[in-house]
Amino acid sequence: MKPPAFEYLAATSLEQAVAALADDEAKVLAGGQSLVPMLNFRLLAPSILVDITRIPGLDFVEGDGDGGLRIGALTRHYTLETSALVQTDFPVLSAAMNHVAHLAIRNRGTIGGSLCHGDPAAELPGLALLLNAQLKTTQRTIAATDFFASALSTILAEDEILTEITLPALPPRTGWGFEEFARRSGDFALAAVGATVSLSGEEVSEARIVVIGAHDTPLRLSAAEALLTSRSGIAAAAKAAQDQVSPSDDLHGSADYRRHLVGVLTRRALTAAWQRAEGSAP
Ligand SMILES: Cc1cc2nc3c(=O)[nH]c(=O)nc-3n(C[C@H](O)[C@H](O)[C@H](O)COP(=O)(O)OP(=O)(O)OC[C@H]3O[C@@H](n4cnc5c(N)ncnc54)[C@H](O)[C@@H]3O)c2cc1C
Numbered sequence: 001m002k003p004p005a006f007e008y009l010a011a012t013s014l015e016q017a018v019a020a021l022a023d024d025e026a027k028v029l030a031g032g033q034s035l036v037p038m039l040n041f042r043l044l045a046p047s048i049l050v051d052i053t054r055i056p057g058l059d060f061v062e063g064d065g066d067g068g069l070r071i072g073a074l075t076r077h078y079t080l081e082t083s084a085l086v087q088t089d090f091p092v093l094s095a096a097m098n099h100v101a102h103l104a105i106r107n108r109g110t111i112g113g114s115l116c117h118g119d120p121a122a123e124l125p126g127l128a129l130l131l132n133a134q135l136k137t138t139q140r141t142i143a144a145t146d147f148f149a150s151a152l153s154t155i156l157a158e159d160e161i162l163t164e165i166t167l168p169a170l171p172p173r174t175g176w177g178f179e180e181f182a183r184r185s186g187d188f189a190l191a192a193v194g195a196t197v198s199l200s201g202e203e204v205s206e207a208r209i210v211v212i213g214a215h216d217t218p219l220r221l222s223a224a225e226a227l228l229t230s231r232s233g234i235a236a237a238a239k240a241a242q243d244q245v246s247p248s249d250d251l252h253g254s255a256d257y258r259r260h261l262v263g264v265l266t267r268r269a270l271t272a273a274w275q276r277a278e279g280s281a282p
Helices: 014-020 035-040 077-082 084-089 091-097 103-108 111-117 123-130 222-226 231-244 255-278
Strands: 007-010 026-029 048-051 061-063 069-072 134-137 141-143 148-150 162-167 174-181 191-200 203-212
Touching (some): 077 091, 077 103, 091 123, 091 174, 091 191, 111 123, 203 222, 203 255, 222 231
16 A cells, blocks of 8 residues: 655754654654554554654764763664674674564664664564663653553654663673574564673672563563572573563464463573673673
8 A cells, every 4th residue: 555645854953853743743754664664554644754864963873981882763773783882792782683674674774763663572672671771862861661651652752752772881791692483584573582691700690581572562571580590590580481471362373372482582592691691602
């Protein structure tokens, strides 16, 4: 199908874009990889699309000088996948990008667009939770934990634009794992789990687990995280992860199947994270 008729504004500044969004029926256009299909299916009928891709200063990946990263909202998925800085400091992020759709879509899709679209099966919202991201907008700074309201819905106001994502440094001796199951390469995940394990001596100083595709938002699994006090806790944490999610049935898989996947993927992600934290895996 073709999209309904709309006006188009190629904004050249954030001020101009925000002013245009005062129209209730206006929509931000970034990479268009989620918005344009929704227009074509006539799930949305905005009066005007406010294209933000010509606004300077929103496409960058920079270190924050303290081991963390600052990422502009217009940074493409492909940049996150291939940036040497991301690969070195946040390898879980570049590894997860490889699971997003296909190269053509990763070349156009932006981190800001993916977060604002808020698909519970998308990788970037889950990664934002896993990495304790702070999301800077034209109005405020929002912790990723507060950002996602429900499936395809965030707490952003209609005239608010996401401008920057900051990732604080990971603790020393942090290993990571990212495990996803999709029916075909490039499909949205039936379920995916990202994990980090930080070690201090033989002790776990911090464990983080996030699940994607098994809830109406990405979900941090705090009960499972708390069980990971030693390597032998991986099985119990995986079981707790499985018990903590309440996925729904759909034509791609039953709730029971997804719950089972969450258990398996959590065990694999934590094992990989542990091995990387202790230096026995690259
Ligand atoms: C065939 C196909 C397969 C895909 N597979 C996957 C997959 O496996 N995993 C995955 O994660 N994604 C997948 N995607 C989605 C893709 O990653 C999109 O690029 C991404 O979800 C949206 O980014 P975008 O820049 O294209 O945003 P757009 O489509 O331009 O916008 C998406 C939404 O966010 C809003 N928006 C965009 N930027 C901002 C901003 N800075 N501030 C405020 N609001 C904003 C828009 O108004 C719109 O509501 C797939 C897409 C397609 C077409």
